[in-house]
Amino acid sequence: MSTGPQHGLVSLRGLGRDRLEGLLDRAQSYVGSLVSSELAGATVTTAFFEASTRTRLSFDRAAHRLGAHVMDLSPDLSSTTKGESFKDTILTLTAMGTDLFVVRHWLADAADLAAEWSGRPVINAGVGRREHPTQTLIDAMTLRQEFGHLDGLRMAIVGDIRNSRVARGHLEAFPTLGVKLTLVGPTPFLPNHNPWGVRVSTELDDELGDVDVVYLLRIQNERGASQAIPADQSYARRYGMNAERLSMLKPAAVVMHPGPMNRGVEIDDAVADGERSLILDQVANGVPLRMAVIAEALGGTG
Ligand code: NCD
Numbered sequence: 001m002s003t004g005p006q007h008g009l010v011s012l013r014g015l016g017r018d019r020l021e022g023l024l025d026r027a028q029s030y031v032g033s034l035v036s037s038e039l040a041g042a043t044v045t046t047a048f049f050e051a052s053t054r055t056r057l058s059f060d061r062a063a064h065r066l067g068a069h070v071m072d073l074s075p076d077l078s079s080t081t082k083g084e085s086f087k088d089t090i091l092t093l094t095a096m097g098t099d100l101f102v103v104r105h106w107l108a109d110a111a112d113l114a115a116e117w118s119g120r121p122v123i124n125a126g127v128g129r130r131e132h133p134t135q136t137l138i139d140a141m142t143l144r145q146e147f148g149h150l151d152g153l154r155m156a157i158v159g160d161i162r163n164s165r166v167a168r169g170h171l172e173a174f175p176t177l178g179v180k181l182t183l184v185g186p187t188p189f190l191p192n193h194n195p196w197g198v199r200v201s202t203e204l205d206d207e208l209g210d211v212d213v214v215y216l217l218r219i220q221n222e223r224g225a226s227q228a229i230p231a232d233q234s235y236a237r238r239y240g241m242n243a244e245r246l247s248m249l250k251p252a253a254v255v256m257h258p259g260p261m262n263r264g265v266e267i268d269d270a271v272a273d274g275e276r277s278l279i280l281d282q283v284a285n286g287v288p289l290r291m292a293v294i295a296e297a298l299g300g301t302g
Pocket of ligand 1: 260
């Protein structure tokens with residue numbers, strides 16, 4: 001099994017279209033696949049220092065389907081609670097035989113640090129406000145399944161963009177894949193700078209008729225967002241996706257959300273559970289997409 005410094009997947013920045021599409025193709029080839037022995041003998045360690053449902057469990061399932069062994073560090077139950085540092089935790093798990101780390105952390109450079117300390121490939125499962133690259137790839141995969149292509153699609157990303165690592169991943173990869181992005185939200189939720197040069201709008205209702213995808217984000221209260229804008233009915237009235245706004249979309253347009261959803265705030269039941277929603281398709285694609293990223297990081301045959 002591979003050792004020494006490797007490239008995992010920390011960021012999508014600068015990745016070319018061929019590399020991104022190659023990952024999506026590989027992920028598509030894993031859809032519906034059964035357990036294989038492709039990575040038999042490998043150990044994947046998941047280390048999540050922030051809450052997660054979909055991401056941690058789908059990485060776990062993905063690694064199992066490739067035949068790898070999974071070690072899961074639960075920081076709340078580990079010696080982290082006794083004051084052990086992040087670095088010592090990573091060194092300990094490396095010494096135990098980890099071949100690949102999957103890291104979620106509140107620090108934006110946690111994945112880079114884990115790679116440096118361990119000398120192992122690291123997959124970023126969401127670090128700080130930086131990026132959540134596998135979520136972005138899942139969403140690209142889901143849209144490609146829905147529309148058959150990505151080139152020329154228009155996506156409005158709506159909500160707490162300033163605090164969102166998901167939005168940052170999207171900004172790094174979707175333009176490369178030919179998707180035109182518009183960032184929509186109240187000013188305190190929009191990024192201070194726009195190095196991506198994408199469209200920005202504070203008026204959701206003006207955008208709805210033009211887009212193929214409405215991508216909703218949760219208000220990240222744990223990152224202080226609700227001090228800027230309360231996650232209440234006034235937000236829902238102006239930016240919440242409801243049945244009326246759904247009727248303003250083009251007939252083929254779809255609604256996405258990375259989860260976890262706050263129903264009644266950014267999304268109503270009629271939308272979340274409606275025909276235009278791809279939310280559970282996104283969840284389902286988490287497993288094959290993460291299989292592709294793990295297999296690539298560990299040099300599996302594929
Ligand atoms: C997101 C995250 O943790 O970055 N969730 C996810 O992994 N699908 C988004 C969020 O927490 O709102």
